[in-house]
Amino acid sequence: MGERMFIEGNVAIGWGAATAGCQAFFGYPITPQNEITEWFAREFPKMGRIFVQTQSELGSINMLYGAAATGIRAMTSTSSPGWSLMQETMSDMANAELPCVIVDVQRGGPGAGPIRHAQGDYFQCTRGGGHGDYRNIVLVPASTQECCDLVQLAFYLADKYRNPVLVMSDAIIGRLRETVEVEKIEFGSLPDKEWAVKGKANHRDGKRRLVEHGGDLFARYPSYRALLQSLEQKIKQMQESELRYEAYKTEEAELILIAHGYTARVAKEAVNMARAEGIKAGLIRLITAWPFPCQIIREKAYQGCGFLVVEDCLGQVVEDVRSAVEGRTEVHLVSILDRHIPTDGGMILPDKVFDKIKEIQ
Amino acid sequence: MSEEAKVVTKQRVAGRPKLLVRQTAGFVYCPGCHEPITARAIAEVLEEAGMGDRTIGVFDIGCSSFLLGLLDIDAVLTPHGRPPDMATAVKRIYPDNIVFTVQGDGGLLSIGADPLLGALTRAEKITIIMLNNAVYGTTGGQMAPTSLVGQKTTTTPQGRDVIRTGFPTHAAEMISTFKGTAYSARGAFNNPYNYERTRGYIKTAFQKQMDKVGLSFVEILCACPANWRLSPEDSLKWIEEKMLPEFPLGEFKSVDKIE
Numbered sequence: 001m002g003e004r005m006f007i008e009g010n011v012a013i014g015w016g017a018a019t020a021g022c023q024a025f026f027g028y029p030i031t032p033q034n035e036i037t038e039w040f041a042r043e044f045p046k047m048g049r050i051f052v053q054t055q056s057e058l059g060s061i062n063m064l065y066g067a068a069a070t071g072i073r074a075m076t077s078t079s080s081p082g083w084s085l086m087q088e089t090m091s092d093m094a095n096a097e098l099p100c101v102i103v104d105v106q107r108g109g110p111g112a113g114p115i116r117h118a119q120g121d122y123f124q125c126t127r128g129g130g131h132g133d134y135r136n137i138v139l140v141p142a143s144t145q146e147c148c149d150l151v152q153l154a155f156y157l158a159d160k161y162r163n164p165v166l167v168m169s170d171a172i173i174g175r176l177r178e179t180v181e182v183e184k185i186e187f188g189s190l191p192d193k194e195w196a197v198k199g200k201a202n203h204r205d206g207k208r209r210l211v212e213h214g215g216d217l218f219a220r221y222p223s224y225r226a227l228l229q230s231l232e233q234k235i236k237q238m239q240e241s242e243l244r245y246e247a248y249k250t251e252e253a254e255l256i257l258i259a260h261g262y263t264a265r266v267a268k269e270a271v272n273m274a275r276a277e278g279i280k281a282g283l284i285r286l287i288t289a290w291p292f293p294c295q296i297i298r299e300k301a302y303q304g305c306g307f308l309v310v311e312d313c314l315g316q317v318v319e320d321v322r323s324a325v326e327g328r329t330e331v332h333l334v335s336i337l338d339r340h341i342p343t344d345g346g347m348i349l350p351d352k353v354f355d356k357i358k359e360i361q
Numbered sequence: 362m363s364e365e366a367k368v369v370t371k372q373r374v375a376g377r378p379k380l381l382v383r384q385t386a387g388f389v390y391c392p393g394c395h396e397p398i399t400a401r402a403i404a405e406v407l408e409e410a411g412m413g414d415r416t417i418g419v420f421d422i423g424c425s426s427f428l429l430g431l432l433d434i435d436a437v438l439t440p441h442g443r444p445p446d447m448a449t450a451v452k453r454i455y456p457d458n459i460v461f462t463v464q465g466d467g468g469l470l471s472i473g474a475d476p477l478l479g480a481l482t483r484a485e486k487i488t489i490i491m492l493n494n495a496v497y498g499t500t501g502g503q504m505a506p507t508s509l510v511g512q513k514t515t516t517t518p519q520g521r522d523v524i525r526t527g528f529p530t531h532a533a534e535m536i537s538t539f540k541g542t543a544y545s546a547r548g549a550f551n552n553p554y555n556y557e558r559t560r561g562y563i564k565t566a567f568q569k570q571m572d573k574v575g576l577s578f579v580e581i582l583c584a585c586p587a588n589w590r591l592s593p594e595d596s597l598k599w600i601e602e603k604m605l606p607e608f609p610l611g612e613f614k615s616v617d618k619i620e
C-alpha cells in the first residue's frame with residue numbers, strides 16, 4: 001500500500017514523477033501549473049535531485065533535452081503559451097529520439113487567453129506540435145489519482161519508445177483536490193540507455209556517444225530515409241500497442257459520448273443521468289488522446305451508434321471522431337460555447353450535456 | 362629549450378592530438394576557415410589535462426556544429442542558439458565532467474541571448490566558446506550582431522548602417538560584467554602567436570570550470586573567407602585591420618571566486 005494523501009492534481013504530478021525515479025525538473029512560472037514547479041522546487045532538493053527555475057520555457061525544454069541526452073529521467077511542465085514556445089525542441093527531441101516527459105496543464109486560448117481551464121491544445125499535442133513528421137503519446141488524466149499514475153506511465157513509455165511523452169492535463173484537473181494513493185507502479189524492464197552521453201569514461205566500450213538531430217552529416221542512421229522509416233515504425237508501434245481508453249456503459253449503447261480530462265467527468269455524470277431515464281448512453285473516455293481509439297469508434301458507428309463529443313474548446317476531438325466514423329453516423333458536439341456562463345469562469349456542466357443527449361434522442 | 366619541451370613543440374606543430382578525429386569522408390569546412398582550428402585547440406587542451414574521456418561538448422547549429430565531427434568526445438547537437446541550456450542540464454548531472462559549448466556569434470548573441478543570459482544569471486559552471494566571424498556563416502553571410510559598422514553582408518548590401526541596425530556586440534566585455542562570470546577572454550587564430558594565446562585562454566576557461574568557480578567564456582575571432590568574399594590570406598589582413606580594432610584581444614575578467 002502506498003502513502004495516502006489529500007492533494008491537488010498538480011501536486012500529484014510531482015509525487016508521481018518522484019516515484020517514477022525522475023531525477024531532474026526544469027520549470028518556468030505559468031498559471032495554472034505553478035503548483036507543479038513549486039512542488040519540485042520544494043521537494044527535489046530534499047531528495048538530492050535537480051531542480052532548475054529556467055529563464056523561459058525555451059530554457060525548460062532545452063534543459064530537458066540536455067538532461068534526456070544523458071539518459072536520466074527528467075521532465076518539465078508548463079501551460080499552453082509555454083507549450084507553444086517549446087515546439088521546435090519537441091521536434092528536435094523526436095528526431096534525436098530522447099525519452100522525457102512534458103506536462104501541459106492547459107489554459108484558455110488563443111493567445112495569452114484566460115488563465116483558467118480549457119481543452120484547446122488537443123490538436124497541438126496530438127499532432128506532435130512542432131515541425132516535421134513525428135508523434136508523441138499523449139496521456140490525459142481525469143482525476144488526481146490518474147495524475148500520479150499516468151506520469152509514472154509516461155516515464156516508462158518515454159523510455160520504451162525513446163520518444164517524448166506528454167501528459168495533457170487541464171486547469172480543473174490540476175487544481176482538483178482528491179485522495180491519492182502514491183504507489184510505485186511496475187511496468188516491466190527496459191533496455192539500458194547505451195546511447196546516452198555521459199563522457200567516454202562512463203561507457204563500457206570507451207567509445208564516444210553523439211546525440212544529434214541533424215541531417216545526413218553526422219547521422220546515426222545510414223540515411224535520412226532510414227531515419228524516417230524508423231520514425232514511421234515507431235509511430236505504428238505506439239499506435240498498435242499504447243491505445244488506452246475507458247469504455248463506460250458502451251455495450252448496447254445507442255449514443256456514445258467521447259470526452260477526456262475534466263469534461264470526461266462531466267460526460268460520465270450526464271451518461272448516468274441519461275441511463276436513469278432509460279436512455280442508452282455510454283462514454284468513451286480518452287486516456288491516450290494519441291493514439292486515438294479510431295477502431296472502436298468506427299465499429300460502433302457501423303453498428304449504428306451515434307456520437308456526442310464533449311470538449312472545452314471550439315471542436316477538435318470532434319474532427320477525429322468524424323474522421324473515424326467515415327460518415328456512417330452523426331457526430332454531435334457540446335463545446336466551449338455551451339459553458340454555463342460566457343465569462344472565462346464558465347464550465348461545461350452535466351445538465352447541459354444531458355439536455356443535448358435528450359435533444360439528439 | 363629542454364628535450365621534453367622540444368618534443369612537445371614538435372608534436373604541436375607537426376603531430377595531431379589523438380582527440381582530433383581523422384576526416385575520412387571529406388572535410389566540410391571551407392578553405393581558410395578558422396572554425397576547425399578551435400577543435401585542435403580544444404583537443405590539445407583536453408589531452409594535456411587528461412580530460413578527454415570526462416568531457417561533454419555541446420554544439421550549436423551553425424558552422425560550429427561541424428566540430429562535432431572533429432572531436433572524439435561525447436557530444437550533443439542542440440537546436441539553434443540553445444547550447445547554454447543543454448550544458449546547464451548536463452553539467453548539473455555530471456558536475457565533475459568538463460561541459461563546454463561551441464557556438465557562433467549569431468547563435469550566442471542573437472537567437473541564443475535568452476539561454477546565455479539565463480546561464481550567466483545562474484552562474485552555471487560551464488564554458489562557452491563563441492566563434493566570432495562577424496556574419497551568419499552557415500546561412501550564407503547575413504548580418505550578425507557582431508558585424509562591423511559599414512560591413513557589407515547579404516542583408517546589409519550597402520554596409521551595416523548604425524541608424525537602422527545598430528552597433529557590433531562585444532561579447533567578452535559584456536560577459537565580464539556579470540557577477541557569475543569566472544573568466545572572460547577574447548582570442549584569435551590569425552597567427553601562431555594568437556593561436557597559442559587563445560589556446561591558453563581555453564585552458565584557463567576549462568580550469569576555472571574544473572575549480573567550480575563560475576561561468577567561463579572565450580570568444581575567438583574567426584575568418585570566414587567564403588562569406589567575406591576574400592581569399593584566406595586577405596581574410597587574415599581583414600582580421601588584423603578591421604576586426605582587431607573593434608574587438609581587442611585579451612582577458613577581461615579572471616577571478617578565483619565569484620561574489
Ligand SMILES: Cc1ncc(C[n+]2csc(CCOP(=O)(O)OP(=O)(O)O)c2C)c(N)n1
Nearest residue numbers: 423424425441465466467468496497498499
Ligand atoms: C530556429 C532556427 N532559426 C534559424 C536557423 C538557420 N540557421 C542555421 S545556422 C544559422 C546562423 C549561424 O550563424 P552563427 O551562429 O554566427 O554561426 P556561423 O555559421 O557563423 O559559425 C542560422 C540562422 C535554424 N537552424 N534554426
Ligand code: SF4
Nearest residue numbers: 391394424498585586
Ligand atoms: S561558411 Fe564561413 S564559417 Fe562556415 S565553414 Fe565556410 S568559411 Fe567557415
Ligand SMILES: [Mg+2]
Nearest residue numbers: 465466496498
Ligand atoms: Mg557567425
